[in-house]
Amino acid sequence: MKRFLAVFFLLSSLSILSQTKVGGIILDELGDPIAFANIIFKNSSEGTITNDNGRFYLESDDTYETITVTFIGYESRDIHLPQKVNYGMEIVLNESMEQLKEVIVYTGKQSKKDNPAIDILRKIWAKKRENGVRKFKQYKYDKYEKIEFDLNTIDSALIQSKLFRGLEFMFEDLDTSRITGKTYLPFFLNETFSKVYGDNILNREKEDVLGNKSSGFEGNQAITAFVEDLYSDYDIYDNYLRFFDKSFTSPLSKTGIDTYNYVLSDSTYIDNKWCYNIIYYPRRKNELTFKGDFWVNDTTFAIKKINMQVTKSANINWVKDIYIEQDFDVVNDSVFLLKRDYMLSDFAFSKKEKSRGVYGKRTTVFDNYEFDVSRPEPFYKAESDPYDPRVFSQDTTFWKNARLESLSDDESGIFKLLDTLKTVPKFRTYYDIVSILGSGYIEIDKWNIDIGDVYSTFGYNDAEGMRIRGGARTYFGQNDTWRLEGYMAYGFSDHKFKHGLSGKFLLDRKTRLILSGGNRRDIEQLGLSLTSTNDVLGRSIASSSLVTVGSNDRLTNINLSTLGLEMEPVKNFRIRLGSSLRTLGSALPDAFNLDYVDADSPTGISSEVKQFDVSTTLIYTPGKRTIGYGVERANINDDHSEVVLNYTKGISGFLESDFDYERLQFSYRKPWQVGGFGRLTTSVELGKTFGEVPLALLSVVPGNQTLFSLYNVFPNLDFYEFVTDTYATVHLEHNFNGRLFSRIPFLRKFNLREIVGLRGAWGQLSDENIALSAPANIPLMAPEDQIYWEYSFGVGNIFKILRIDFNFRGNYLDNPDARPFGITGTFGFNF
Structure with a gap:
């Protein structure tokens, strides 16, 4: 790709070359172009329609000497073609003395004499x-x-x-x-x-x-x-x-x-x-x-x-x-x-x-x-x-x-x-430059290695200050049966190196049996997702955002090791068995700690969680299409639904793991094409944790303190503002694709697109879990008394690349530092 x-x-x-070619413009008597006029080779069924500017082009493999030009309210004209190729023609239509009535659309039954075309159309239906x-x-x-x-x-x-x-x-x-x-x-x-x-x-x-x-x-x-x-x-x-x-x-x-x-x-x-x-x-x-x-x-x-x-x-x-x-x-x-x-x-x-x-x-x-x-x-x-x-x-x-x-x-x-x-050096140079911009990787074909991705080279957060990152991956071809990838990063404020290493191996192509594993030691902004991160290479945008809203100091040191096995016994149905060992601790303890009550600690309090989990995940994506047959495949459509059911078991004692618990999670995401009224994206997430766990293992309602519009988060929530062990969230976002703005004359020419959103979250946090995390220096609160909700209005397609969202908080306005209003945006190349 x-x-x-x-x-x-x-x-x-x-x-x-075809035998007859003709092109030009159709004008009225005042010299204005006529859009949607009909041009046809006389005595044939080959024709075309003028565009919005009155221009047309028509050609045929046969030889014709005449074209016929017609349009409602104008006299038809037969135009002789002096040669086989006739470009730059300027054809003027005169207004008809007996103008045809423009097609009138009736809400009730329409007789054939009103418009025979409509009558034929009804028979087609x-x-x-x-x-x-x-x-x-x-x-x-x-x-x-x-x-x-x-x-x-x-x-x-x-x-x-x-x-x-x-x-x-x-x-x-x-x-x-x-x-x-x-x-x-x-x-x-x-x-x-x-x-x-x-x-x-x-x-x-x-x-x-x-x-x-x-x-x-x-x-x-x-x-x-x-x-x-x-x-x-x-x-x-x-x-x-x-x-x-x-x-x-x-x-x-x-x-x-x-x-x-x-x-x-x-x-x-x-x-x-x-x-x-x-x-x-x-x-x-x-x-x-x-x-x-x-x-x-x-x-x-x-x-x-x-x-x-x-x-x-x-x-x-x-x-x-x-x-x-x-x-x-x-x-x-x-x-x-x-x-x-x-x-x-x-x-x-x-x-x-x-x-x-x-x-x-x-x-x-x-x-x-x-x-x-x-x-x-x-x-x-x-x-x-x-x-x-x-x-x-x-x-x-x-x-x-x-x-x-x-x-x-x-x-x-x-x-x-x-x-x-391929043998011309100049073309190869052009190709290499655009390849880097398109993929984010610098290809070293001699070593079968890609350097990158280049877009992750620089970042910034409160714990590391400015940071740099460099990485590489093996790349023999699109359909590699195995792939190794890794990176190193360095923070100029904490003076620490970080790393990530991942390996994936396709063991059986028919069932897509894949063995994967890796290790990552880095600083991460958790709380952007209701599911625990098991990605040993990825990094959330909030972890490196140059500009944030409010204090973005709730960052976590993470040491994550994973081992997993995945298979696809039936098309678009995957089963994933995995295990992970995580060590979690605050990156800025003075501002945000993960302390919890620990009877085995000399002080009675521990500030670091070490946890071993095993999990089973079922993923069903009907209608999903992918490309390739290697260990990594790319999606080529995003109009499919996704159903995910996940069960996680935390085991204490094994590899010095701290807690026993169980977690059950369900999510459903579906985009809908609502006829000519645009695209509605919906998602629902449900989850419950059984057992006592500290703040680091609870489910955080996803907030967003960046200036980027992100789906499936709450842009007016701060990180860790709501913490739960039982939760339900709903996200609705509808893009009208300009359906409404196109009806407003002074907005029509800008081709803007309107987006509306509605989000809600409900959750509970048990007294036992509140007590366990009592030493933490942030308030623990769940949206239990009433559903937390937000709504937003957005304008997209600004200069064809920019979208701006105006986000409003519906309730819980008395929370400390609550943000009743915020503006986020995003950019990209979209059709």
């Missing part, structure tokens, strides 16, 4: 059906997927720039996009061929990947998975289509008539089937909508073909354009089969017309359908291995037969281009 991201961002900053393969007992088909990335908007200035001096050979073979009309240079290509089998009676489906070919970069399965997450599967008949973690209103949805204008434009035969052509475009700006058209059969009302282009004003970052085409083969009244799915995304830092960027294109072709061939259930249970080395080493003959759509000349040339680029 890190290597792909490096090349992707490097080239972000850094064929066969009435006969809405699932994919045709679901209508058979069994099915099988071939699936060929081609994923490509291209550097676009290439001109002479870019080619002759110092940045590409010595790399001019890259631009010898350029092509032109049939969607945008821009020149582009392919730099990555991945092909996958698979056979898909399904049984609707057994409710089983499996995909056997038979071939996977990449254009030379390592970790091609990571690239494929990364792109598939960007271009997740979708059904155009769904009310909302999810792209880039956002829900777009489908033009075929039942809520479409409130979101789009529809116009019945044309009708013709397509593959011997009479079809209607309906143009659609959004009623309002700044919403997550498309523009385009679709062809629908006149009797089955099944979609024959559809194109969708995201409007330029849509509230989405770093993506200038999204274009989708789907073609269907309508078999009969109840079966339609997807033949081809094409999606293009134009990634760019700016949405300006001339801004450079990177095309991401995915083409999926389906063919050779077979139905009602029964296979035994064990056939579906025997999953194929998509990472089998043979999958990545198929020969030329295999790919010649597997490609359901041939490669163009420029696509075929990508493999040669990449092989050449």
